[in-house]
Amino acid sequence: xxxxxxxxxxxxxxxxxxxxxxxxxxxxxxxxxxxxxxxxxxxxxxxxxxxxxxxxxxxxxxxxxxxxxxxxxxxxxxxxxxxxxxxxxxxxxxxxxxxxxxxxxxxxxxxxxxxxxxxxxxxxxxxxxxxxxxxxxxxxxxxxxxxxxxxxxxxxxxxxxxxxxxxxxxxxxxxxxxx
Ligand SMILES: CC(C)(COP(=O)(O)OP(=O)(O)OC[C@H]1O[C@@H](n2cnc3c(N)ncnc32)[C@H](O)[C@@H]1OP(=O)(O)O)[C@@H](O)C(=O)NCCC(=O)NCCS
Numbered sequence: 001x002x003x004x005x006x007x008x009x010x011x012x013x014x015x016x017x018x019x020x021x022x023x024x025x026x027x028x029x030x031x032x033x034x035x036x037x038x039x040x041x042x043x044x045x046x047x048x049x050x051x052x053x054x055x056x057x058x059x060x061x062x063x064x065x066x067x068x069x070x071x072x073x074x075x076x077x078x079x080x081x082x083x084x085x086x087x088x089x090x091x092x093x094x095x096x097x098x099x100x101x102x103x104x105x106x107x108x109x110x111x112x113x114x115x116x117x118x119x120x121x122x123x124x125x126x127x128x129x130x131x132x133x134x135x136x137x138x139x140x141x142x143x144x145x146x147x148x149x150x151x152x153x154x155x156x157x158x159x160x161x162x163x164x165x166x167x168x169x170x171x172x173x174x175x176x177x178x179x
Contacts, residue, residue, distance in 0.1 A: 018064070022054055029088070036087075134163055148160065
C-alpha cells in the first residue's frame, strides 16, 4: 500500500459478483501485489470464481476480494471465515476501492453467521477501521496453518510478519451487523 495520498479519481464503477469472463483479470490483479497476496492459479480461480467480488470500472477489474472457510477439528465449534485474495491494482490504490470491496464482503460474510471473520495482513490500520481487532496467531494456529499451507515464504505462520485480526460475532451483533 502506498503511503502518500495522491489526487483521487472519483469512483465511477461498481462492486459486483465476479463472472467467469473476469477470471483472467482477477488473476492479474492478484499478481500485482505479490508481497502481500498469495498468487492463485488459473485453475484454482476457475473453481472458486464465485467466491469473488470485484470492483469493475468501465469493464476493467481494478480490485478483487474473496473468502474461504477455515475449518476447525470439531464440527460446529468456532465457525471462522477468512478474507483472502484482497488486492487493488497498484495505480488505483488509495481511491477507496479497497474500502468498498471490504464493506461489501463483510456484509456478505455476516449472512453466513460465522463466529468470527479473520484476516492476515501487513496493514492492520486499514482493517481496524472496519472493526477488526488483533488476535494472537498462536490461538489460531491450527486454522491459519491450513490457510498458509500454500505459502513457501516462511517455515510456519508464526514466523510470518503478517498480523492476524478478527471480527468476533456474538449472536447479538450478528443481528446488529445485518441491519
Ligand atoms: C490494502 C488494499 C486492498 C486497500 O485498498 P485501497 O483501495 O488502496 O484502499 P482505500 O483506497 O479504500 O484506502 C483505505 C485506506 O488506505 C490508505 N491508502 C491506501 N492506499 C493509499 C494511497 N495510495 N494513498 C493514500 N492512502 C492510501 C488510506 O489511508 C485509506 O485510509 P482513509 O480511508 O483513512 O483515507 C490495497 O492497498 C492493496 O491492494 N494493497 C496491497 C495488497 C494487500 O495488502 N492486500 C491486503 C491483504 S490482507
